[in-house]
Amino acid sequence: DQQVKQNSPSLSVQEGRISILNCDYTNSMFDYFLWYKKYPAEGPTFLISISSIKDKNEDGRFTVFLNKSAKHLSLHIVPSQPGDSAVYFCAASAPYSGGGADGLTFGKGTHLIIQP
Amino acid sequence: KAGVTQTPRYLIKTRGQQVTLSCSPISGHRSVSWYQQTPGQGLQFLFEYFSETQRNKGNFPGRFSGRQFSNSRSEMNVSTLELGDSALYLCASSPGGLAAYEQFFGPGTRLTVL
Numbered sequence: 204d205q206q207v208k209q210n211s212p213s214l215s216v217q218e219g220r221i222s223i224l225n226c227d228y229t230n231s232m233f234d235y236f237l238w239y240k241k242y243p244a245e246g247p248t249f250l251i252s253i254s255s256i257k258d259k260n261e262d263g264r265f266t267v268f269l270n271k272s273a274k275h276l277s278l279h280i281v282p283s284q285p286g287d288s289a290v291y292f293c294a295a296s297a298p299y300s301g302g303g304a305d306g307l308t309f310g311k312g313t314h315l316i317i318q319p
Numbered sequence: 320k321a322g323v324t325q326t327p328r329y330l331i332k333t334r335g336q337q338v339t340l341s342c343s344p345i346s347g348h349r350s351v352s353w354y355q356q357t358p359g360q361g362l363q364f365l366f367e368y369f370s371e372t373q374r375n376k377g378n379f380p381g382r383f384s385g386r387q388f389s390n391s392r393s394e395m396n397v398s399t400l401e402l403g404d405s406a407l408y409l410c411a412s413s414p415g416g417l418a419a420y421e422q423f424f425g426p427g428t429r430l431t432v433l
Contacts, residue, residue: 235420246323246409246424247362292362296420306352306364306377307411307422 206230207295209310217318222280224313226293229274233295237307238267238278241290250291251278280315288317321346323412323425331431337398340428344391344412350374351393352422353385356407368393369415397430405432 208227216222224238234255239247253260253267253276260267266279280287293310324343332338344351352375353365364377368387385395391412397404407429411422 237421239424244426246411246426249421249423252421294362306367306375307354307362307420308364309354309362311361 204229205310206233207293207308207310209291209293209313211313212311213314213316215316215318216283218285219282222278222283222287222315222317224278224280224291224293224315226276226278226310227274228276228295230295230297230308231274232297233308234298235296236267236269236276237294237296238265239292239294239309240287241292241312247292283315283317285317285319288315290314323410323423325408325410325425325428327428328426329429329431331433332400333433334400334402336400337396338400338430340395340408340410340430342393342395342410342412342425344393344410345423348412348414348423349391350413350415350422351387351391352411352413353393353395354409354411354424355379356409356427357405362409365395400432402432404430406430 237252238250240250241247251262251265253269269276290312292312294307326341350369352367354362356362367375371387382398387393407427409427411424413422
């Protein structure tokens with residue numbers, strides 16, 4: 204059972220426009236959400252995160268929105284640039300009773316293609 | 320600061336063999352986690368080590384094991400390799416402590432089992 208779902212395997216956006224990547228989750232214990240970007244042959248790179256006590260977090264061109272009632276989060280990239288072309292993973296974490304956080308649970312990723 | 324390093328980057332083994340992968344975390348990071356990435360299952364959490372102790376474990380068989388040394392470096396071992404173990408194995412480190420949410424990944428070790 205997939206606890207973190209990214210329903211769009213790929214997304215094509217024109218350069219300069221807004222890219223919106225979506226993610227849904229089912230586990231109500233998740234309290235921290237992260238977005239990672241991955242290029243081929245490299246490990247995922249941390250992009251932005253949000254705690255469940257917030258509904259928005261912004262960092263430059265990247266904004267993450269969290270809708271807890273809908274168990275939905277989205278990543279907005281404005282404006283989109285060619286270097287943004289990559290696979291984007293949504294990840295979530297729950298508190299771990301032994302201290303620290305549970306391992307990250309990842310979605311299967313969305314391949315974002317920025318077209319010139 | 321140097322990032323997370325993993326060795327080797329590529330590995331080819333045959334069924335039934337065992338393999339050991341190595342990970343050096345970012346300096347000062349005490350938590351090391353391991354993930355398996357396959358095309359079908361995506362990124363899946365294997366286990367996490369903190370201060371030389373396994374603190375958390377994913378849903379993988381006992382053939383997958385790991386350890387962490389006093390300098391926070393970690394190794395992962397897979398025994399009796401199966402074809403399905405072919406994957407990219409990623410190591411991630413974080414400062415650790417009570418919250419270990421933001422993890423920084425290495426480039427991975429690509430394991431091919433023939």
